[in-house]
Amino acid sequence: MRHFGRHLSTRAVHVVNDPPLSGSRPLSVPLVQSSAFAFDSADALADAMAGPDGPYAYSRRGNPTVRALEQTLAGLEGGAGALAFASGMGAVSGVLLALLRPGDRVLAQRCLYGGTYAVLSDLSARYGIEVTYIDGGDAAEVDAAAAEGRVPGLLVLETIANPTGQVPELPALLTAARRLGITSVVDNSLASPVLCRPLELGADIVVHSTTKYLSGHSDVLGGAAVFADEGLRRAIWPRVVELGACADPFAAWLTLRGIQTLPLRMRETCANAAVLAERFAAHPLVTAVHYPWLPGHPSYDTARKVLSGGGGLLSFELAGGREAGRAFIEGVRIARLALSLGGVESLVAHPASTSHRELDARALAAAGIAPGLVRLSVGIEDVDDLWADFVRVLSDERVRK
8 A cells, every 4th residue: 555645735635546455356347436547657658649548638528437338238239349428319329520621422211319419410501411311211321412413422321220210221322332332330239239230240430329229227327339340440549539539437337237237128118118118000090100010100010120139119199199299298196207218117208399300301301200299218127017008198188089
């Protein structure tokens, strides 16, 4: 143990910070809540500033707990490496800003998360980025876009679209992008590595809102990008450092704790969601159910091929329209009326006024989001308890109108 002076004021500052004893190590990842790290030489400090994998110098550039999360996520997705961010949108924005230059062209899935749509719209307006939207159901769309003029530099997709449940034809789309030299980015937040690993299908970068299923307990804000190629990660890292959207060590620690139960939680939430999707589809007040593993969904065949489960998110439309949907989300007792998704508790929301509020009426229609659509993030509660509560609300006069 090191000793720093004889006065209390000095010893209070220099608390004990010894490395773990040799021959043993903690079972849980240590939380290193330090913004900076001390060195014995100027050269060693200078070397630490050179890349993402050297000694730790400053937690915006790298941190032991954050790096443990990055290495864990790279392992789960089958990637060469990862970078952690302060939020899912930090990951999306960081990757897009690092890859795109003024005048570049982007191909993007039409059913994108509203925040990603907003970033692309902003880049288009301010920097002349040309954004072409595709349905995502056929690789011919990529070839056609490339034949129209400049070959796009970037393809942006989502494994499962929020809230319509659309699953793009990932294998074919990613193969076409690689053949044409287009860098591909896939948002895998709604599937998690348990249901799909896009890098194995040919994606270059996978992004996550770790706030969702990865952390799984509604107590973390975080994001991540996982890379198929180590060179791409190293090329993007300096821009990410400059952007400053770095992950907080405590958030990284909480996410690591949540990941340990990820497969168990995904199994339960997928099972619950599949049961509820079938029951909603059979209810006379429900005009449509959007769940990728439900027969009749437009992406059903693709989802069965690409995903190992239907996911925990479904949405449905009520015959009464917007007011019926509003009455439903206000009437439930077990599910909570709240933003986000992927936690252990069930949540309900109204996408047109929350997650997709950036979209105008035309864009909402193009994305397949009806004004009265209700989104349900299914938790791990008992499915019969959830259904009994939903049936009670569906019998309410305000919902039946």
